[in-house]
Amino acid sequence: xxxxxxxxxxxxxxxxxxxxxxxxxxxxVVNATDSDSTVIKKIFDETLENGKAYNDLWFLCxxxxxxxSGSVGAEKAVDYTYGLMKEMGLDSVWLQECMxxxxxxxxxxxxxxxxxxxxxxxxxxxxxxxxxxGTIGNGLTAEVIEVNNFDQLTELGKKKIEGKIVLFxxxxxEKFVCTFNAYGEAVTYRWAGPHLxxxxxxxxxxxxxxxxxxxxxxxxxxxxxxxxKALIPSAAISTIDAEKISALLQKGSTVSxxxxxxxxxxxxxxxxxxxxxxxxxxxxxxxxxxxxxxDAWDTGEGAHDDGxxxxxxxxxxxxxxxxxxxxxxTIRCVLxxxxxxxxxxxAAYFEYAKSKNIKHIAAIESDAGGFSxxxxxxxxxxxxxxxxxxxxxxxxxxxxxxxxRDGGGADIGPLKELGTPLLxxxxxxxxxxxxxxxxxxxxENVNRRELHLGAGAMAGLVYMIDKYGL
Amino acid sequence: xxxxxxxxxxxxxxxxxxxxxxxxxxxxVVNATDSDSTVIKKIFDETLENGKAYNDLWFLCxxxxxxxSGSVGAEKAVDYTYGLMKEMGLDSVWLQECMxxxxxxxxxxxxxxxxxxxxxxxxxxxxxxxxxxGTIGNGLTAEVIEVNNFDQLTELGKKKIEGKIVLFxxxxxEKFVCTFNAYGEAVTYRWAGPHLxxxxxxxxxxxxxxxxxxxxxxxxxxxxxxxxKALIPSAAISTIDAEKISALLQKGSTVSxxxxxxxxxxxxxxxxxxxxxxxxxxxxxxxxxxxxxxDAWDTGEGAHDDGxxxxxxxxxxxxxxxxxxxxxxTIRCVLxxxxxxxxxxxAAYFEYAKSKNIKHIAAIESDAGGFSxxxxxxxxxxxxxxxxxxxxxxxxxxxxxxxxRDGGGADIGPLKELGTPLLxxxxxxxxxxxxxxxxxxxxENVNRRELHLGAGAMAGLVYMIDKYGL
Numbered sequence: 001x002x003x004x005x006x007x008x009x010x011x012x013x014x015x016x017x018x019x020x021x022x023x024x025x026x027x028x029v030v031n032a033t034d035s036d037s038t039v040i041k042k043i044f045d046e047t048l049e050n051g052k053a054y055n056d057l058w059f060l061c062x063x064x065x066x067x068x069s070g071s072v073g074a075e076k077a078v079d080y081t082y083g084l085m086k087e088m089g090l091d092s093v094w095l096q097e098c099m100x101x102x103x104x105x106x107x108x109x110x111x112x113x114x115x116x117x118x119x120x121x122x123x124x125x126x127x128x129x130x131x132x133x134g135t136i137g138n139g140l141t142a143e144v145i146e147v148n149n150f151d152q153l154t155e156l157g158k159k160k161i162e163g164k165i166v167l168f169x170x171x172x173x174e175k176f177v178c179t180f181n182a183y184g185e186a187v188t189y190r191w192a193g194p195h196l197x198x199x200x201x202x203x204x205x206x207x208x209x210x211x212x213x214x215x216x217x218x219x220x221x222x223x224x225x226x227x228x229k230a231l232i233p234s235a236a237i238s239t240i241d242a243e244k245i246s247a248l249l250q251k252g253s254t255v256s257x258x259x260x261x262x263x264x265x266x267x268x269x270x271x272x273x274x275x276x277x278x279x280x281x282x283x284x285x286x287x288x289x290x291x292x293x294x295d296a297w298d299t300g301e302g303a304h305d306d307g308x309x310x311x312x313x314x315x316x317x318x319x320x321x322x323x324x325x326x327x328x329x330t331i332r333c334v335l336x337x338x339x340x341x342x343x344x345x346x347a348a349y350f351e352y353a354k355s356k357n358i359k360h361i362a363a364i365e366s367d368a369g370g371f372s373x374x375x376x377x378x379x380x381x382x383x384x385x386x387x388x389x390x391x392x393x394x395x396x397x398x399x400x401x402x403x404x405r406d407g408g409g410a411d412i413g414p415l416k417e418l419g420t421p422l423l424x425x426x427x428x429x430x431x432x433x434x435x436x437x438x439x440x441x442x443x444e445n446v447n448r449r450e451l452h453l454g455a456g457a458m459a460g461l462v463y464m465i466d467k468y469g470l
Numbered sequence: 471x472x473x474x475x476x477x478x479x480x481x482x483x484x485x486x487x488x489x490x491x492x493x494x495x496x497x498x499v500v501n502a503t504d505s506d507s508t509v510i511k512k513i514f515d516e517t518l519e520n521g522k523a524y525n526d527l528w529f530l531c532x533x534x535x536x537x538x539s540g541s542v543g544a545e546k547a548v549d550y551t552y553g554l555m556k557e558m559g560l561d562s563v564w565l566q567e568c569m570x571x572x573x574x575x576x577x578x579x580x581x582x583x584x585x586x587x588x589x590x591x592x593x594x595x596x597x598x599x600x601x602x603x604g605t606i607g608n609g610l611t612a613e614v615i616e617v618n619n620f621d622q623l624t625e626l627g628k629k630k631i632e633g634k635i636v637l638f639x640x641x642x643x644e645k646f647v648c649t650f651n652a653y654g655e656a657v658t659y660r661w662a663g664p665h666l667x668x669x670x671x672x673x674x675x676x677x678x679x680x681x682x683x684x685x686x687x688x689x690x691x692x693x694x695x696x697x698x699k700a701l702i703p704s705a706a707i708s709t710i711d712a713e714k715i716s717a718l719l720q721k722g723s724t725v726s727x728x729x730x731x732x733x734x735x736x737x738x739x740x741x742x743x744x745x746x747x748x749x750x751x752x753x754x755x756x757x758x759x760x761x762x763x764x765d766a767w768d769t770g771e772g773a774h775d776d777g778x779x780x781x782x783x784x785x786x787x788x789x790x791x792x793x794x795x796x797x798x799x800t801i802r803c804v805l806x807x808x809x810x811x812x813x814x815x816x817a818a819y820f821e822y823a824k825s826k827n828i829k830h831i832a833a834i835e836s837d838a839g840g841f842s843x844x845x846x847x848x849x850x851x852x853x854x855x856x857x858x859x860x861x862x863x864x865x866x867x868x869x870x871x872x873x874x875r876d877g878g879g880a881d882i883g884p885l886k887e888l889g890t891p892l893l894x895x896x897x898x899x900x901x902x903x904x905x906x907x908x909x910x911x912x913x914e915n916v917n918r919r920e921l922h923l924g925a926g927a928m929a930g931l932v933y934m935i936d937k938y939g940l
Contacts, residue, residue: 044645044647045645048644048645048647049644049645174518174519174919175514175515175518175519177514177518177867177868177869177923179919212918212919213918372842372898372900374869396872397647398647399647399844399872399898401871401872402866402869402871428842428869428898430842430917430919430920430923431917431920434917447900447901447904448682448683449644449649449682449900450900450901453647453900
C-alpha cells in the first residue's frame with residue numbers, strides 16, 4: 001500500500017498541474033461600491049477557487065528544489081519566478097542584484113556511531129550545519145560528550161571537552177504553544193554552540209535537530225558569525241539519534257562517532273531579488289511591499305520554507321489582477337534572496353529603499369510556512385496596531401483572528417530603520433518544525449487550501465492598508 | 471529518498487512508543503487556589519509535554535486499523551480501549567452493549583474504464599459505498615452517464631439513464647472556508663444518489679469522492695436508508711478519475727466502466743460502547759460526557775476519523791488524573807460504536823441515559839479530525855452560549871477562539887432530546903477531507919501536538935463547565 005501511496009501522490013502532484021477545478025461561470029471583479037467585507041470575500045473566494053500558488057509551487061519545488069544562495073538552483077529559481085511574474089501582465093518586473101555567500105554541502109555526508117570498544121557501527125543521519133567546514137582525510141572519529149546547555153559546557157571545561165565531539169542536546173520546550181518560541185530558545189545551540197565548543201577544544205559538534213518531532217531527520221540551519229569561523233565540523237543529528245546517544249551515555253557507555261562531510265566555501269556569487277509590482281493609481285511612489293525568500297536550504301525542496309511565502313506573494317498580485325483591483329499605492333512582491341545564510345537580498349532591498357528615499361506604507365513577510373493562516377504579527381506604532389486590530393471582524397470568518405503578536409520578519413526587518421510598519425503572516429505553527437530545513441520540506445507536505453488561505457489573508461490586509469493607510 | 475522517507479516514518483512511529491520526551495522534573499498538580507487561567511495552562515502544559523494520546527493512537531491505528539462495525543477489528547478495538555482505560559485507575563470502566571449492522575467490503579474491488587470501442591482498459595480506483603450490494607458474476611459493464619446534480623438526473627430521465635452507470639460528479643464548493651460546509655452540500659449525491667439513479671433504471675452508480683483534493687483516492691461513506699436498499703452496486707471514484715471521465719464525455723467520447731465488488735451484508739452483530747469515568751466529588755449522579763467514535767471505515771486506519779477523538783477523550787481523563795483534578799460532577803469518556811453506518815452506539819447510550827434519567831450537564835464530541843483546535847460549536851440555549859463565550863479569553867492563547875458555530879455531533883445528538891447542551895470540537899478543517907474515509911486516513915497524517923492541543927481544549931472546557939455549570 002505504501003508504495004502505491006507514494007506513486008499516487010506523485011501522480012496527483014503532476015496531474016494537479018494539468019487538471020484544474022471547474023472554472024467560474026462568470027468573471028467576478030471588485031466594484032467601487034463593494035463594501036470592505038464584500039471585497040475581502042471576493043479575495044478569499046478567488047484564491048480558494050482559482051488560486052495558482054499551489055500549482056506554481058509544484059514547479060518551484062520539483063524543477064528547482066535546491067536553491068541555496070550561490071547555487072545553480074538559486075539562479076534557476078530567479079529565472080523561473082521572473083518568468084512567472086513576466087507572464088502576469090504586471091506593470092513592472094525586475095531583478096535587483098546582490099552578492100551572496102556561496103557554501104556547498106558536497107556529495108558525501110555520513111556518520112556512524114560505535115559503542116564502547118565494540119567494532120559494530122550504527123549509521124546515524126547527519127546534515128552539516130550551513131557554513132560548516134568539512135572533515136579532513138578519512139573523516140573525524142572522536143568520543144561524544146553530551147551537554148544540555150551552555151552552563152554544562154562551562155562546568156565540564158576544557159579538560160573534559162578537549163578532543164571530543166560535543167553533542168548539544170537541548171530539546172524543544174513542548175509547553176510553548178507557538179513552536180517558534182521553542183525554536184527561539186533552542187536554536188542558540190546551533191547558532192553559538194560550535195564556536196563555544198571549539199573554544200573548549202572540541203574537535204567537532206553535533207546539534208540535536210530543531211524540531212518538536214521525534215524522528216530520524218537531521219535539520220540543518222545557519223550558525224552565528226563566530227561559529228561560521230570555527231575550524232571544527234558541525235552537523236545536526238536527528239532527535240531520535242540524539243535521544244539514543246544520550247540514553248547510552250546516561251547508562252555509562254562510551255559513544256564514539258565517525259563523521260565525514262566534504263562541504264566547502266566558494267567565492268561570493270552574484271544573485272538577485274526578484275520583484276514584480278502593480279503601480280498605484282494615486283501614489284505610485286508609495287509602496288506596500290510583501291513576499292517571501294526565494295533561497296532555501298539544499299536538503300529538501302524549500303516548500304514551506306519559503307517557496308510557500310514566495311508563491312503567496314505572487315498569488316496576491318494575481319488576485320489583484322483577476323479581480324481588477326486598482327491599488328492607490330504601488331503594491332510590490334519581492335522574492336528575497338539569501339534569507340537563510342546572509343540576508344544579502346534584504347540588505348540590497350533596504351539600501352535601494354533608503355538611497356531612493358522610497359516611502360513604504362507597510363511591509364508584510366510570509367516566512368512561517370504555508371499552513372492555515374491565524375493572523376499577523378505587528379511591529380509598528382500603537383496607533384497603527386489599533387487600526388489593524390479594528391479590522392479583525394473582517395477576517396474572523398476566514399480563520400484569521402490573531403493580531404496580538406509582535407514582530408515582522410528577517411527580510412523586511414531592515415526597513416524598520418526607515419519607519420516602515422512591519423507585519424508577519426502567522427500561520428498555524430504546529431507542523432512547521434516537522435519539516436523545517438530537512439529533506440521532507442517538500443511539496444507533498446503543503447496543503448493547497450492552507451496555502452491559498454494565507455495568500456487571501458495577505459491580499460485582504462494589503463487591500464485594507466492600501467485603502468485606509470496605517 | 472522516498473523509500474527511505476517511508477522507512478524512517480515507520481521507525482519514528484515505532485520508536486515514539488519507546489522513547490519519551492524527558493519527563494518533568496517535578497509533579498505539577500492543580501491546587502485549590504489556582505486561578506482558572508493557571509489551571510488551563512497546567513492542562514495544556516500537561517498534554518503538550520506528557521500527552522499519551524498520540525502514542526495510544528499508534529496502537530489503535532497499527533494494531534486494530536480495520537474497525538468497521540461488526541468486524542473482528544471493531545471488537546479488538548473495544549478490547550484495546552477497554553484495557554487502556556482499565557490501566558488508568560479510573561473509578562469505573564464498563565462496556566455498554568449494542569447490536570450493530572454488519573457489512574463487509576470483501577476482497578475484490580476493482581474497476582477499469584474503456585473509451586469508445588477501443589479494447590484498451592484503464593484501471594480506475596473504486597471503493598464500494600458502505601452498504602452497497604456487490605456485483606454479480608463477472609461484474610458489471612455499462613456505459614457511463616454523468617450528472618452534476620439531481621436536476622440533470624431528472625432532465626435526462628429514464629430514457630437516457632436506463633441500463634447505464636450514473637456518475638454523480640458534484641465537486642466540493644471551494645469557496646466554503648469550513649470544508650464541512652462543502653461536504654454537507656455535496657454528500658447528498660452519495661447519500662441519496664444511488665436510490666434516485668436506480669429509480670431511473672441505472673444499473674450502477676459512481677460518486678465523485680467527497681474531498682477538496684484532486685487526487686487518486688476513492689472515499690467511501692454511508693448511504694441513506696433508501697439507497698442502502700438499492701439493488702445496484704454503488705462506489706466512489708477518485709476526483710482525478712471523475713475529472714478524467716468527465717473530460718472524455720464532454721469531448722463526446724463514450725466511456726464504459728467495468729466494475730467488480732463482492733461486498734455483502736451479514737446478520738447484525740453484538741458490539742459495545744466503551745466507557746470510562748472519574749466520579750464527581752459533589753454530584754456523582756450528574757455527568758459531563760465526551761469522546762469520539764471507535765468504529766471506522768475499513769479503508770484506512772481511522773486515524774483522524776475518529777481514532778483521534780477517542781484518544782483525546784481518554785487523554786482528557788489522563789490529564790485529570792495526572793494533575794489530580796477532582797471534578798465536582800462525574801466526567802465520562804464514551805467511545806461510541808457504529809457512528810459511521812448506523813448510530814447504534816449513540817442510540818444505546820441515549821436509551822440508557824433516558825431510562826435511568828441521568829442528568830447530563832454537557833456532552834462534547836470530537837469527530838472532526840485530530841487537527842489544531844480552533845474552537846467549539848455550540849448547540850444549547852442562548853444563556854449557556856453566552857456563558858461559554860465569556861471564557862474565550864482563557865483559551866485564546868492556545869489558538870482556541872471560535873465559539874460562533876452551531877451544532878454538536880452525531881453521537882451526542884440524541885441527548886438533545888433530554889435537554890443536554892451539546893458541544894463539538896472544531897479543529898482546523900482544511901485537511902480533513904484529504905484523508906476522510908480513505909486508505910490515507912493513517913497515523914502518519916496525524917500531528918502529535920495538534921492532537922494533544924485538541925485534548926487540552928476539551929479538558930479545559932470540561933474543567934470550566936464542571937466548575938461553573940451551564
